[in-house]
Ligand SMILES: Nc1ncnc2c1ncn2[C@@H]1O[C@H](COP(=O)(O)OP(=O)(O)OP(=O)(O)O)[C@@H](O)[C@H]1O
């Protein structure tokens with residue numbers, strides 16, 4: 001599904017502030033895999049995810065998606081395959097727009113945004129039904145501005161929005177970092193549910209080792225811009241939670 | 250009384266600028282000051298075409314397109330060369346001064362016995378009332394079209410571009426292209442104000458655009474104050490209030506002149522007035538929360 005070969009990324013090349021964020025990443029992600037990436041701060045996790053999403057371009061190396069070379073494709077053109085949930089709950093949704101406007105954009109993520117009015121009663125009902133599955137009571141507030149919701153509510157809605165239109169890959173960069181434990185739980189479970197229901201290929205970055213242990217079928221540890229550990233499904237199942245904690249001690 | 254009617258008519262002539270500034274500043278979150286140049290551009294294109302016996306129905310699209318091109322150039326400089334929007338606007342505005350002078354041929358061209366949008370319909374004998382009706386038709390049409398546009402899928406994407414760029418790119422929108430389109434639209438509207446005003450005052454002048462961006466800005470800020478105060482979320486109502494802002498703005502200037510303020514001080518009065526409406530909400534806010 002996703003094939004990353006010999007990817008290097010250097011920020012501010014040639015300047016004093018030069019940072020080698022990725023140092024020769026080779027990674028193959030199979031369709032339907034739910035890969036969890038852990039690693040200390042600054043190890044290059046977000047850079048890797050941004051390179052897959054196209055919001056950062058690699059210094060060298062190639063990225064293939066479904067056998068298509070997408071290395072040079074800008075982010076807005078990759079959105080036909082990819083949906084994203086950002087660490088900052090404010091980044092995945094537009095605060096000044098209503099919930100339904102946000103969902104309308106999500107529903108046509110892979111399509112041109114034309115000069116017709118797409119929000120109908122039928123569409124509103126569809127959105128309400130979807131939102132009701134979250135159990136957060138937001139289905140009656142679809143005309144409310146997104147900015148009036150809490151970070152957790154917005155993050156949960158961002159997840160739902162990602163599967164409003166066809167989607168193959170979902171990239172989750174610390175989606176629960178800004179949330180309280182209860183909201184974090186709702187978001188993680190919603191993510192797990194939609195990944196299974198829509199058979200998505202998912203990549204999750206997290207600092208929460210319990211989540212890393214619980215979710216996904218592949219576990220990668222990054223350090224200094226490289227892959228340090230890479231556990232497949234069988235290896236991940238054998239892994240004990242305390243072993244995982246020892247990786248970081 | 251005629252005095253206020255004139256102010257009302259001027260406010261309506263300038264409401265297209267206010268709508269344009271509302272698009273660039275509030276919808277796209279880009280401070281665009283190409284306005285001074287594109288307003289004059291609209292005026293000089295109008296005067297030149299009408300004095301060359303071109304039809305009104307050719308002049309209107311020409312004004313919209315040429316104003317749009319001016320905005321698109323600012324957009325291109327801003328997005329492709331990554332130059333600060335204010336600077337990009339100043340550059341285009343400065344360049345437009347020469348362009349405008351070239352088009353107009355001299356610094357002032359009067360419109361004598363030329364076609365005029367204000368003669369398009371003859372509803373009442375009173376020319377001012379007739380102008381009022383025509384201006385209302387134009388403004389209602391503008392509000393309806395922009396209101397519709399902002400509700401379409403494209404319009405939602407426009408609004409999201411000014412709100413959260415990261416989000417809308419993840420939704421598959423080329424934000425550069427969107428901003429260029431937005432600035433083109435805003436300056437097309439601004440040029441349309443130049444078109445209306447030139448015919449209303451009966452001449453085009455190379456300096457007619459100086460400081461006009463402040464008029465647009467002031468109108469939008471008045472509207473915004475009302476929008477926040479009345480907690481308005483409807484797009485169409487926001488647009489109507491922007492038109493209202495443009496009218497209030499001209500009324501205030503008319504009052505200032507009527508109480509005997511020197512006309513040479515008008516720009517100063519305008520600037521102080523905008524400063525007041527910008528700062529008043531903040532001052533009263535601070536008092537409440539300190
Ligand atoms: N836009 C940028 N410009 C310059 N340096 C950057 C930029 N983005 C990231 N870096 C640097 O690249 C390195 C890797 O950053 P990255 O954000 O990928 O780490 P991370 O693993 O996601 O860390 P965290 O767990 O803190 O989110 C860091 O040293 C960081 O300072």
Ligand SMILES: [Mg+2]
Nearest residue numbers: 045046047173
């Ligand atoms: Mg990160």
